[in-house]
Amino acid sequence: MTPAFRRQRALADYTLAALARRRGKNIGLVAIYALVVFVVASALLFSSALRHEADTVLAETPELIVQNLVMGRHDMIEGNAIAALAGIRGVTRAKGRLWGYFYDSVNGANYTLMVPLDPERALAPGEAMIGEGVPRARGMFWDTAPLFLSRQPGDLVRFDVVERLSSESALVSTDLILLNEADFRDFFRLPDGVYTDIAVTVRNPREIETIMSKAGRLLPEARFITRDDISRTYQKLFSWREGIMVALAAAALLAFAIFAAEKASGLSAEEAREIGILKAVGWNMTDVIAMKLWEGALISVGAFLIGTLTGYLHVFAFKAGLFAPILKGWSVIYPDFALTPRFDGVQIAALFLITVLPYTAATLVPVWRVAAADPDQVMR
Amino acid sequence: MISLHAVTKLYNEGRPGEVRAVDNVSLEIERDAVTVFKGPSGSGKTTLLSIIGCMARPSAGRVLIDGRLVSGLPERFLTEERRSTFGFVFQRFNLIRGLSLLENVTLPAAPLGEDPREVEARALARLEALGLAGKAAMPVEYLSGGETQRAAIARALINDAPILIADEPTANLDTELTHRFLDIVGALRDEGRTVIMTSHDPRIWQADHVNAVISMQDGRIVGEYA
Ligand SMILES: Nc1ncnc2c1ncn2[C@@H]1O[C@H](COP(=O)(O)OP(=O)(O)OP(=O)(O)O)[C@@H](O)[C@H]1O
Numbered sequence: 001m002t003p004a005f006r007r008q009r010a011l012a013d014y015t016l017a018a019l020a021r022r023r024g025k026n027i028g029l030v031a032i033y034a035l036v037v038f039v040v041a042s043a044l045l046f047s048s049a050l051r052h053e054a055d056t057v058l059a060e061t062p063e064l065i066v067q068n069l070v071m072g073r074h075d076m077i078e079g080n081a082i083a084a085l086a087g088i089r090g091v092t093r094a095k096g097r098l099w100g101y102f103y104d105s106v107n108g109a110n111y112t113l114m115v116p117l118d119p120e121r122a123l124a125p126g127e128a129m130i131g132e133g134v135p136r137a138r139g140m141f142w143d144t145a146p147l148f149l150s151r152q153p154g155d156l157v158r159f160d161v162v163e164r165l166s167s168e169s170a171l172v173s174t175d176l177i178l179l180n181e182a183d184f185r186d187f188f189r190l191p192d193g194v195y196t197d198i199a200v201t202v203r204n205p206r207e208i209e210t211i212m213s214k215a216g217r218l219l220p221e222a223r224f225i226t227r228d229d230i231s232r233t234y235q236k237l238f239s240w241r242e243g244i245m246v247a248l249a250a251a252a253l254l255a256f257a258i259f260a261a262e263k264a265s266g267l268s269a270e271e272a273r274e275i276g277i278l279k280a281v282g283w284n285m286t287d288v289i290a291m292k293l294w295e296g297a298l299i300s301v302g303a304f305l306i307g308t309l310t311g312y313l314h315v316f317a318f319k320a321g322l323f324a325p326i327l328k329g330w331s332v333i334y335p336d337f338a339l340t341p342r343f344d345g346v347q348i349a350a351l352f353l354i355t356v357l358p359y360t361a362a363t364l365v366p367v368w369r370v371a372a373a374d375p376d377q378v379m380r
Numbered sequence: 381m382i383s384l385h386a387v388t389k390l391y392n393e394g395r396p397g398e399v400r401a402v403d404n405v406s407l408e409i410e411r412d413a414v415t416v417f418k419g420p421s422g423s424g425k426t427t428l429l430s431i432i433g434c435m436a437r438p439s440a441g442r443v444l445i446d447g448r449l450v451s452g453l454p455e456r457f458l459t460e461e462r463r464s465t466f467g468f469v470f471q472r473f474n475l476i477r478g479l480s481l482l483e484n485v486t487l488p489a490a491p492l493g494e495d496p497r498e499v500e501a502r503a504l505a506r507l508e509a510l511g512l513a514g515k516a517a518m519p520v521e522y523l524s525g526g527e528t529q530r531a532a533i534a535r536a537l538i539n540d541a542p543i544l545i546a547d548e549p550t551a552n553l554d555t556e557l558t559h560r561f562l563d564i565v566g567a568l569r570d571e572g573r574t575v576i577m578t579s580h581d582p583r584i585w586q587a588d589h590v591n592a593v594i595s596m597q598d599g600r601i602v603g604e605y606a
């Protein structure tokens with residue numbers, strides 16, 4: 001061990017002994033501090049997870065979706081519309097999508113059944129890929145367990161689960177069941193040649209208005225939904241909630257600033273006297289400041305870790321339960337909604353910077369002032 | 381040699397309640413010797429020791445330690461001086477409450493980067509010599525007056541500083557313990573160290589180990605005898 005290391009070790013030991021003396025006070029301090037970090041971390045993690053959900057949804061959304069309307073309601077669309085749309089200039093691809101909702105009355109769960117558009121994900125008859133939420137809802141615990149779906153009592157359809165979808169986004173894939181096209185049609189008793197809707201990809205997104213007006217002439221009954229429309233819906237859904245989170249985080253940070261300012265305003269007579277004694281027995285200013293840095297670091301890093309960890313658990317394991325009143329309405333849209341855990345290094349670093357650094361700096365200001373004075377003056 | 385030239389210390393300078401605690405003191409203190417200050421309460425003994433020990437700055441005058449001018453140096457140089465040159469026994473002990481006796485005694489060594497086991501062994505030996513070995517783990521606020529006094533002495537000795545400054549080190553000690561302290565002082569002097577103390581106690585002034593007694597009154601030196 002080098003002397004420099006032994007010196008730090010001795011200073012840290014002193015700090016621990018000093019903190020242990022005022023155990024109650026210091027535990028209280030860490031608790032308040034951790035609470036602030038918890039609120040900020042929860043708000044931050046929650047809003048960024050929301051934004052990530054929205055981004056993921058949008059990334060998988062085609063530029064244009066064409067739906068057939070019958071009496072103003074969404075109905076199946078005929079396959080020959082696909083060729084008509086594909087013929088419009090500027091359209092790179094038009095594909096019929098098959099998807100629908102299924103309510104599993106046995107487990108009381110909702111699933112989204114879908115035929116994958118991506119040829120790489122094409123499934124053989126009798127196979128299925130399922131989202132993470134599906135086995136959870138059904139209590140299928142081992143990987144190879146087959147999936148049984150029942151449309152009515154006595155009728156069971158069996159699928160072999162070939163893959164579980166790792167969910168990048170809870171919204172997109174938790175309740176998803178991907179099937180082969182023939183199985184899908186059979187399950188919902190759909191005739192060949194009809195689709196739920198048509199996904200259109202365009203070469204240049206700025207041409208979307210022109211393409212829509214041409215398509216409107218070809219398919220006067222249809223409804224057109226652009227990615228922007230969907231994006232706006234999500235904005236409505238997310239933005240004010242995110243705003244509240246930001247406000248909450250700001251309020252918590254303000255409380256924290258007041259707390260740090262109080263710390264910066266001065267030391268108690270006892271603390272000042274202690275620094276005087278340390279200096280009198282030969283500690284220099286660097287020693288005193290290093291020791292106080294240890295103190296600040298132990299308190300703030302401890303509180304940071306506790307606050308961040310509990311915030312993370314709160315948002316991702318407990319579905320941000322404490323924010324429930326603010327988020328009311330959310331659960332109507334997504335009955336069992338759990339955000340996908342995400343660990344964002346930059347965000348955690350930012351949280352560290354706005355909580356640990358100001359506190360540590362704030363504690364050092366008065367220490368420095370006292371440590372720079374003659375010991376005789378502060379000791380009396 | 382520690383030399384003071386026309387040293388004056390004013391408290392509350394220029395304000396109501398100004399106190400001239402040390403008044404134009406010139407003085408030379410021998411190294412490798414034991415020097416004792418005596419004098420009535422309020423005569424400026426503690427203030428003078430603070431100035432000699434680089435804990436306070438004179439309002440006027442100069443202080444030299446072995447020819448080095450220390451008065452007027454910025455605080456960070458004074459810390460270095462205190463660390464390398466002095467061990468202190470304060471009149472009010474100035475132990476840190478809540479820490480154990482051993483933690484208090486090893487305090488001056490903490491920033492030096494020494495092997496903690498060596499420091500601890502040294503501290504325990506000092507405590508042993510002062511009859512405190514059994515109390516090493518006790519928080520200092522539970523020690524008796526005499527034990528606290530000895531704790532302060534042990535702390536002052538831990539870094540083997542060349543100059544020991546002790547302000548009323550035996551005020552709380554009985555005859556037996558006072559003699560034990562004087563034995564330590566004699567041993568330090570024999571090792572070539574300097575001891576500067578204040579005392580009201582005639583047993584100290586008359587002790588064999590003491591080389592010089594200086595008496596003070598109203599911040600001035602009024603007598604000096606070897
Ligand atoms: N920080 C201070 N502010 C104002 N006055 C002070 C301060 N410290 C000491 N004094 C005054 O300076 C004078 C000398 O004090 P000092 O402590 O040096 O006396 P002393 O000789 O050590 O006395 P005692 O024998 O009682 O310890 C006293 O009148 C005291 O009130």
Ligand SMILES: [Mg+2]
Pocket residue numbers: 425426427471547
């Ligand atoms: Mg005194």
